[in-house]
Amino acid sequence: MLVCAGFEVSRLVTDTQNTFQALVRALNQAVVGQPLLAERLTIGLLAGGHVLIEGAPGLAKTRAVKSLASLVDASFKRIQFTPDLLPSDISGTEIYRPGEASFEFQRGPIFNQLILADEINRAPAKVQSALLEAMAEQQVSVGNSTYPLPDPFMVVATQNPIEHEGTYDLPHAQLDRFLLQVKVDFPGVADENRILELSRLEGRNNVVHENGALLSPEVIALAQSETDSVYMSAAVQEYMIQLVVATRNAALYEMGGAIAADIEYGVSPRATIALDRCSRARAWLNARDYVTPDDVQALVHDCLRHRLVLSLPAQSRGKTTDTVLDELLSMVPVV
Numbered sequence: 001m002l003v004c005a006g007f008e009v010s011r012l013v014t015d016t017q018n019t020f021q022a023l024v025r026a027l028n029q030a031v032v033g034q035p036l037l038a039e040r041l042t043i044g045l046l047a048g049g050h051v052l053i054e055g056a057p058g059l060a061k062t063r064a065v066k067s068l069a070s071l072v073d074a075s076f077k078r079i080q081f082t083p084d085l086l087p088s089d090i091s092g093t094e095i096y097r098p099g100e101a102s103f104e105f106q107r108g109p110i111f112n113q114l115i116l117a118d119e120i121n122r123a124p125a126k127v128q129s130a131l132l133e134a135m136a137e138q139q140v141s142v143g144n145s146t147y148p149l150p151d152p153f154m155v156v157a158t159q160n161p162i163e164h165e166g167t168y169d170l171p172h173a174q175l176d177r178f179l180l181q182v183k184v185d186f187p188g189v190a191d192e193n194r195i196l197e198l199s200r201l202e203g204r205n206n207v208v209h210e211n212g213a214l215l216s217p218e219v220i221a222l223a224q225s226e227t228d229s230v231y232m233s234a235a236v237q238e239y240m241i242q243l244v245v246a247t248r249n250a251a252l253y254e255m256g257g258a259i260a261a262d263i264e265y266g267v268s269p270r271a272t273i274a275l276d277r278c279s280r281a282r283a284w285l286n287a288r289d290y291v292t293p294d295d296v297q298a299l300v301h302d303c304l305r306h307r308l309v310l311s312l313p314a315q316s317r318g319k320t321t322d323t324v325l326d327e328l329l330s331m332v333p334v335v
Helices: 002-030 035-047 061-071 125-137 189-205 217-228 234-248 257-262 269-285 293-304 312-316 321-331
Strands: 051-054 076-080 092-097 102-107 114-118 139-142 145-148 154-159 180-183 263-265
Touching: 002 035, 002 061, 002 217, 002 269, 035 051, 035 061, 035 154, 035 180, 035 217, 035 269, 051 061, 061 076, 061 114, 061 154, 092 139, 102 145, 125 139, 125 154, 180 293, 217 269, 234 269, 234 293, 234 321, 257 263, 257 312, 257 321, 269 293, 293 321
Parallel strands: 051 154, 051 180, 076 114, 114 154
Antiparallel strands: 092 102, 139 145
């Protein structure tokens, strides 16, 4: 009986992994030419964190999130960030009821399980800050009351890096709330052809390519639990920590003196936690119950690029956080 029960649990876990792999495939069908984005959105969901997507207009950032929402059995709301948006437009506001002589809290769009914060850098810091408590503590405080947010809760934000007029840079305190910052680039020639074919097909049928929901909140919770149990050896954990420490004091490593001068502020322990959670999620998504150095290396840029602050001389020389992270990866010895 015990053996049979053990078999059932093992089979259920395998089915859950297959379901998430099917989610990645479905996202790649709906959003052509962005396989990294599909994987990172899935990892964000598995790790229970928020994702910031950065890329030029027309690269299917919004479409990717809408496709994810159609594949997950969860409430979804899109918030278009604009300069005239108010914090109450996101969190909600208290409305006075004259008949009852009392105030009633009218919940805002943040009270959904999947939130698309479209063009988040179009709204000023006061509006952006309305997301801080929600993203960090999964709750909203209005007046003297605190309201819990649903579970699962995930914010996916988009921003356009090539336009600066009418935009507001996200403060580092808010950037740090994002588990991942994913950069999307232009598709290749073959993918461009597939995009045209998909666009024509949808235009003729007058429908958008959608799949039925694959994931329920219960399946997501089970997958997150299994992800937490993925094994990370002491050697891989030490390697991960050394990469993080190198951002704070690169001079500790051979040839790290020049890199140390390029970094104004290293990443916080929240970056270590993010890298740990995402590495486990990537291993689980690839049907492994252990983390490898490849998992850590694959996610270093997405977990750290928005948390690393470069010095002004480094920026003036055209250095980016990605190039500095490349140098750190080559400098820190692999286990």
